[in-house]
Amino acid sequence: MNGMHTGFKRRARLLGEALRPPRSVLPERGKAERVAAPHAKAEAPGEPTATAAKPVPAKPTAAKAAKRPPKETVEFEFGVPIVARHVTSPVFVLSPIRSGSTLLRMLLNSHSRIRAPHELHLRTLEVQLLEGFSTTSMRELGLDRLELEHVLWDRLLHLEMGRSGKDVIVDKTPGNVWVWERLRHAWPQARFIFLVRHPEGIIASLADRKSNKSAREQLEANVLKYLEPLEKARTTLEGHFMRYEDLTADPEAAMQKLCMYLDVDWEPGMLDYGEHDHGKIAPNLGDRSTNIKTGRIQAPRELDSTQELPPELARYAELWGYA
Numbered sequence: 001m002n003g004m005h006t007g008f009k010r011r012a013r014l015l016g017e018a019l020r021p022p023r024s025v026l027p028e029r030g031k032a033e034r035v036a037a038p039h040a041k042a043e044a045p046g047e048p049t050a051t052a053a054k055p056v057p058a059k060p061t062a063a064k065a066a067k068r069p070p071k072e073t074v075e076f077e078f079g080v081p082i083v084a085r086h087v088t089s090p091v092f093v094l095s096p097i098r099s100g101s102t103l104l105r106m107l108l109n110s111h112s113r114i115r116a117p118h119e120l121h122l123r124t125l126e127v128q129l130l131e132g133f134s135t136t137s138m139r140e141l142g143l144d145r146l147e148l149e150h151v152l153w154d155r156l157l158h159l160e161m162g163r164s165g166k167d168v169i170v171d172k173t174p175g176n177v178w179v180w181e182r183l184r185h186a187w188p189q190a191r192f193i194f195l196v197r198h199p200e201g202i203i204a205s206l207a208d209r210k211s212n213k214s215a216r217e218q219l220e221a222n223v224l225k226y227l228e229p230l231e232k233a234r235t236t237l238e239g240h241f242m243r244y245e246d247l248t249a250d251p252e253a254a255m256q257k258l259c260m261y262l263d264v265d266w267e268p269g270m271l272d273y274g275e276h277d278h279g280k281i282a283p284n285l286g287d288r289s290t291n292i293k294t295g296r297i298q299a300p301r302e303l304d305s306t307q308e309l310p311p312e313l314a315r316y317a318e319l320w321g322y323a
Helices: 002-019 101-109 134-140 145-164 174-178 180-186 199-208 216-236 244-249 251-262 311-319
Strands: 091-094 168-171 191-196 240-243
Touching: 091 101, 091 174, 091 180, 091 216, 101 168, 101 191, 101 244, 101 251, 134 145, 145 168, 145 180, 174 180, 174 216, 191 216, 191 244, 191 251, 199 216, 199 311, 216 311, 240 244, 240 251, 244 251
Parallel strands: 091 168, 091 191, 191 240
Antiparallel strands: none
């Protein structure tokens, strides 16, 4: 009887547990709860614990090389009248590369009235219109893409001039030699500085760059691309002509003449350009060589007399008064 009674009690307990609602089992505090997925493979001793998949960081890609604008003059047709400008008489330095334009801009920027920032590359600052929408809308306002770009350029110059608190602004981008006709159209009262250097000096300076991998013939062809439009501008526009060699040989005399052209007083402190803040010079914004960083005007090195210029370059050397 005793055994039978025990058996009834055991069956009753099992039946009660079967009919009882399921109880939630909480993990002990401080221990992470682990739930095995259905049919999950048991972890072997020594194997890493399976964890949730983590996003794999994308592999860093190499920065795309900046697309350089073409080194050539592009013809434009100006179809609408120009609108009023914020800056009526900006100053543009027309010069080949490696011809002292960064030095000149720092000397000018050291004047109390002149703001000469790093290269602005205006010709690459473009406006994009959508045909049938913004194109039509702007046409009704008497504007086209070219004039909108000129308005944008003008506003940029005005903004930079206002930030500086000065009233004369200068842009020395070498690429301006290919858009001088646009600059003249956009600003009929613009002033131009024609800064030149002996072609052999330009070639030698290009060859000295650490990044240079070009043969001399390639360097000569590159220099010629600047000299042809520069000389056309010089013989077409009114402006101030100066040679890099004269600037470095007698900077006071050269800058006094330039100040007279720009209608500003001569300030001797301009020559101590290292005492003034000219901002950071990033790649493609001007010369970053050791010479320019000294803060003092350095005389150019002697030309290599053993090198002979090709006739097309020698022609410009003669036109600019080099023996």
